[in-house]
Amino acid sequence: MPKVKVLNMAGKEVSEITLSDAVFGITPNEAVMHAAVVNYLANQRQGTHSTLTRTEVRGGGRKPWRQKGTGRARQGSTRAPQWTHGGIVFGPKPRDYSYSLNKKVKRLALKSALSAKAASESVVVVDKIELEGFKTKAVSEMLGALGAGKKAVIVMPEKCDKLVKSAANIPGVKTALINTLNTYDILNCDTFIIAQDAVSKLEEVYA
16 A cells, blocks of 8 residues: 655645555556546537638629630639638538546546556645635745645645635646546646545545
8 A cells, every 4th residue: 555644734744644555556547547638638629610611601602704615614603612712621610529438437547547646656645735815825835845846736625715716826736626636637737735634535435
């Protein structure tokens, strides 16, 4: 079972915690993690892109010249695709890119990502994350004391508006709850910071 030091917000060691093998100690499945990341990114796409076909482009209603006798190729409209300002052939149209993954695949991908972070010693457990007010500086100082990288995910046991809004101004820092965690954010961060109370909740849900 992987053991991790429990730090306080000042970066000092308070105690030690043993993480569950079922969540933080499995062999990471790269194929499943890749599938989960592709799924997450696809679901983020708005799909609002749109191009105009020859029926939607303005103009081109009149035949540009007579059918025969000019020596030029026959043309029916100046808005055919081969013309400048003509319609687009097979261009993108608004569509829904989202699709769903099997629930077991999602769970395995999440546990694989957590295990990969634990194996690379990128998991930081904090005894308590408490802020007196809405202060970005306090979160920045905490991240510095914990030795966090440029990208960090802070996992809370329950929603804390002070932490969410204070961390929102820091580039590369995300906050999450147990039920909003996703494989992409875990793999994309340099440091995975989690409150000690959230560890037990996470293991309870995914073990």
